[in-house]
């Protein structure tokens with residue numbers, strides 16, 4: 001199909017009451033000249049500042065962008081502000097005494113600042129929280145159904161569940177069992193599956209590898225990539241830098257609430273400071289394909305990065 005030259009496609013998509021413009025830049029002429037396609041951003045965070053209780057400045061200055069269908073990793077040591085960044089994007093600061101003091105958060109060109117967590121989920125931004133937080137007394141299936149709570153269309157929900165089962169066959173096999181009986185890795189899969197049930201366009205993952213065995217971390221890395229290949233953008237917060245840099249296209253490093261480094265995952269994996277502090281001094285960058293690198297020994301949990 002030949003598109004009229006230079007015309008933008010402003011198709012509207014209804015997402016739970018919001019009408020979001022599907023941001024697509026006409027790239028036909030550009031592509032014809034052999035250039036890569038232009039990526040538009042689903043998420044754009046600019047100059048973010050966040051404090052808790054009016055006094056603890058947790059985020060001082062963070063700017064980060066997630067391109068359509070991209071994976072961006074956020075690295076940093078304990079207390080660097082990674083979780084706070086995700087809370088700000090998902091609208092969950094108020095419940096823990098936090099607030100945005102400055103900066104903007106835009107999703108598909110729409111401002112998220114001040115919106116409720118439910119409205120943000122409805123718009124297509126869904127978080128799988130740190131520590132899984134599955135409902136241990138409910139069954140695996142009930143946990144998944146909770147994830148789709150805001151969606152009306154039964155057939156769509158059934159299709160999403162089938163997709164989640166395809167991604168995590170164990171969640172199908174154990175669908176009638178209590179979630180509390182699953183292993184840590186299986187609970188992490190359930191937490192990601194529950195988030196996927198809301199049909200996110202942007203998935204926020206907070207430390208999915210936390211406390212998991214190396215093989216399970218590798219599996220989680222493959223799953224993150226598979227989710228992304230199916231069209232969902234991912235903002236991946238991780239202390240396991242090897243896994244994160246193995247799956248992400250771009251990454252930022254946070255140091256005491258600010259972005260201290262940013263670039264492509266490959267460049268950061270080659271950066272001496274990142275290698276020394278986050279990759280356990282590995283001589284070679286993590287491998288991106290095949291066996292995801294890293295997972296054993298790498299991704300050390302380090303103290304604050306003093307530059």
Ligand code: ATP
Nearest residue numbers: 052056058077078079080081082083084085096097
């Ligand atoms: P971790 O990897 O340990 O989770 P993080 O990079 O995710 O660290 P945050 O949890 O965002 O860091 O914390 C950033 C700063 O904000 C820390 O100094 C932390 O103590 C503080 N903080 C986080 N949550 C709260 C809260 N609810 N009330 C007060 N201070 C908080």
